[in-house]
Amino acid sequence: MADGHRNENTGSAQVVAQVGTLTGDMHLHLPRRQAEPRNQVPNPTSHYTNNERQLSEISAALLRPSDEEQVPAIAVIVGPPGSGKSATGYRWVFAHSNTFPDGVFYAPLGSGPDDAGAPGAESEALRQFLIRVGFEPREIPDSLASRSAWFREWSAGKRVAVVIDDAVRAPQVRHLLPGVGRSAVLVTSVGDLSGLRATDQVTFVEITPLEPESARELLRRIAGAPLVDAEPAAVEELIGLCQGSALALSVAAVLLVGRGERPVAPLVARLSREGRLVRGLSRDPELSVDVVFDAAADRLSPAEHGCYLAFGQHQGDGDISLEALAAGLDADPEDVEAHLDRLVAAKLVTRTGEERYGANRLVREHARRRAELHEGRSAEARRIRDRLASYYRIAAVRCGHAMNPRRGWLERFWPGLTSGGAHVEKAQALQWLEAERRTLRAVIDDDHREGRVETCVLAIALWPLYEHSKDFADLEETSHYAERLAEHRELPLVRTLALVQRGFAPLGRQEYAAAAELFAQARKLCTDHGDLELTATTIESQALAARGLGQVVRARELFEENLELARKSGNPQRVGVARMHLGSVAPASEAVLHLEEALAWFEKGDAVNTAKTRxxxxxxxxxLGAAEAAGVALHRALDTMLELRRHTDVAQIRLGLAELALAAGDRDEARAQQREAQALYRSQGWSSQAEQVEARLAGPEA
Structure with a gap:
């Protein structure tokens, strides 16, 4: 009302504007025909399974009370390719379409616009929106901004739902938002949409991998319950292979149909083969893991795509550090981290720790397969794989040397190999080796298959890790690889050391006869080539096996021979180790003298051997009955081994303290120490040692 006058509108109108004084032209964008409420969203699959939590979260975000602020509510569904993001969105809209009487709109964006901001798919989606609400195609403006404004004008005050599929960036979503009102926007994300938080109220809903029971139910719905329930063990393996991916499970279920009775186990056997999972789940282009992951990879920039390929070339199935990726890509770590942020946002990879990233088997196999099917990518991928392997070899040698710099075999066999590079502290070296254990094993496996001498280098370099962790399986296999390759390459001294290392695996498992046989082979080989230091090493190893077999006299003879050779070598470290071992079997009064001399040397800087000697x-x-001095030595040794996390040594020291307590008549203390040792053995999987302690606990002397 102005100056006593008022304007009235009667009838109905799509958009009404109240203005003051006009200059120029006034445009009201009204459709020529009346819009009809409609649902453009694809129908949900009849096999939709689980994700009830996510559906509830979407409802909480989009179905708001009428007294809340009247701006469009936005929910973004995030999850890896093939996880069922779109299916979840379609299911929610199907259940709630009546809540939006003014229409349900669907915008399939696909790849979306390029980095230059071209209109792309969202501009076409807006054009379709406007046509469906009544505008003639010739009326609709060409610019994205104008189309977006027209849709906001039309939808202001209405209640509509907009479903945006495969959004890559936040601006795409903003262009498709309806006007002020109680409308809802449901987005499935294939990129980083966190920028929406800066301007809009957004709820992010994550689709997580299907739990085993839900995965089993999905298989039942597609392939039939009788077929799935007939092979529970094979079905469990199949679910593990598909890693909770709704798409992979759906494809697998389709493959099972019509294959006769009990088809699950054969399918699992085929898909379990290296490199066969994605290939086996991609034979039908209508329902293909390859197609879905290709679409995700196609959205990446060239640099991001190179980073994606690296996950396919990374050895093994462990996670990967930023440092390793930067080495593999020959790129600046900061740049690589930015690329990784993009891959994480696209749910192709996940952060597994500080500057560490992982990808599931589907992603790794797709990235590898994508490289194999394209000649240009294949060459790039091979360069990435070679650089990654080189990074791990160099770092493993450096860290193994940092853990045991006095060992010396690498420098002797390959002069200069351990020199150069940044200094690594012992604790840092152990931490790196433990973190990369699975990958290092995969690198050795690759080198062995290719017949590379680096197999021997890595097997020797990783001895300190295996000796610390008591990983006897890896120690035995990698040393066996090195032994065979050294024989083929005619490297007898390297082969000798590999045989010795291999023998320490049965020695650690208390299979002393098997260890003795390997050590005897090593001694014969070494004697034939007249190497003093290696001969001493083989004799020392034979003595350890004899001690384990209870052959004390034989062990003492061998340890004395070892000490004599150590003296001839002029290596004080070797002399110290020889004295320590001889002190374990010599008569007690003589043993104490040997051990005290060894301790004087080790205290100069060898914490592990200092504790062992104590x-x-x-x-x-x-x-000898010197209980007080014995207790001091054992407790000091225990403190060091606890700090160094050397569990077998801790257990052995506790058994020594138990014997000391029994000698003093303190059965309760003895049993407490024995239980501690037994628990340690069990926690590390050393069942034979745990059983021996159990027998002691059950015995009358306990």
């Missing part, structure tokens, strides 16, 4: 010193002093 352990034997405590045990031998206990035999």
């Amino acid at each position: 352990m034997w010193l405590g045990m031998r002093l206990g035999e």
